[in-house]
Amino acid sequence: MKIAGKRIPKGNALVFISFAAISLCLIMVISLSRQEKINNIIRKGLFTGHEKWFEISECEDESCWDRILTGLTEKHDDFALYVDLPDPEISVRGIYVSGEVVIPPMISGKYFDETSSGSSKPTVVLGKEYESNIISRDGKKYYDYHETQCEVIGIMGTQKDSRINHMIVMDFKNALNFTGINTDYTYDVKDKEDLADVGQYINESFQGMGQLFMSQNSYSGATTFVSFLFSEEVIMDTVYIMMLISFVVSTVLVTFIWLRNRETLFKSWDLCGFRFLEKVNEIAKRYYIISFGGFIFGLIIILCLGNNMDAVNVSVIDVIQSFAFTIGIGTTILVCSLIRRLFSKI
């Protein structure tokens, strides 16, 4: 093939097209998969999906949660306790979290961890929609919730409008000031297996202090291996990994084909006494311009698609990840084969 009298060497078109196609698909898969994880969190309302609800009544010891949560934190990792505030306008939720359960997509700042959710200082993580209500004072940000000044430690939300943009999460103690101890709670765990144990601990802790009613639905019994294998998440993850593998393999193949087509060039360099770094330079010039061009071409297409399609929403991280998977792997192969050439007998 010739363009304007210049020969386009064999394999270049292949590298270009395949890098364009691979980067296009890869960026799409990576960003869709990230998107899907976020959508899942939003759909389940910041819960894991196996959370459990309970109600406390006739309890008079207002500070009993301090004791119980300390004990629970010692015994279990990765659980969270929530309480919903009776607010007719905004969805406001108190949280105590130990370890990590569900972290919403953050726009800035941090989400609650054990220290911030267990402190007695009023703190909030705001949904994006309430960002404009923030008051700055002494270099810190505050949000006024019913005359309580809460320090804002983070802003959560998604680019497109979603439920969490309209939510406020508050530290547990502060939230209890609004609800009182006799109210509805939800507890959640990262590992489904811990659900019963955590529930039992809470149940036992309230013996003799008041009435506790816990819902019986939700999670029942242990998961079998088969049901685990066919669970939504495992299938999603498997498909994702398979796709990554196939993209990696095609990058490898295309790079090898490209190298094959350049045997006469390598031989010529050897004959002319090119030094190692000169060879690296020559290859880089040829391979990178084309593969990088292909990558950018794919990226441009996906960005155009993203503008017109709600489902595709590319972030910088997605691009960097797919860049590492395509050009990163191509580079590794090139360098390895060059080093092999250098050390093999000529």
Next chain:
Amino acid sequence: MIEMKNVYKSFGKNNGRVEALRGVNLSIADGEMVSIMGKSGSGKSTLLNIIGGMMSFDSGEYIYDGKSIDYKNHKKLVELRRNDIGVVVQYFALAEDLNVYNNVALPLKYKGYSGRKVKKLVMEVLEELGISDKVKAYPNELSGGQKQRVAIARAIVKQPKLILADEPTGALDAATGEEVQRIFKKLNDSGKTVIIVTHDEKVASICDRIIHIKDGVVDNEV
């Protein structure tokens, strides 16, 4: 200029082991034109590759220009090819992606010459070899004789002291073969040392001397 003492070279390991050279002794003086002859598989290309610094060897000594070549040091071999020796291999080995001009300019690429100097040197050799009208052509658009001349041009453009050629007339008809033969004679007349591996008696006859190779050793009985 070139001296070899008891040079051994084998390929492969164990059962698949082939001893291509089994103790080669020879010496070639500055400005000589020598042909290497012998049956197919006798080790001629292997010998030429070693002389040209394109292949290392197992044992023995190779003295080039009074200096013993460290054949285990690939960097040194690269420098030898880069500066002193021009090689024309058996099947031309022209880069398919590059046109005639860029193929011939390849050895000058990292010499730090100006673009004008490179152009001058390249055009000079192309004219000398009568292929200056093909500068923009790609190797697959050339005839065998033209390819051979491009390969020679690439070997001599950096003005090496030593020129090696493996079967330079093997793929050519008699008339073109003779032309190529004259080119080598002219190079030798201009003071360069020339070593040609050949089956062609005619080519051998214009050389000062013939070195016969038989089963990996120099055969002095012919």
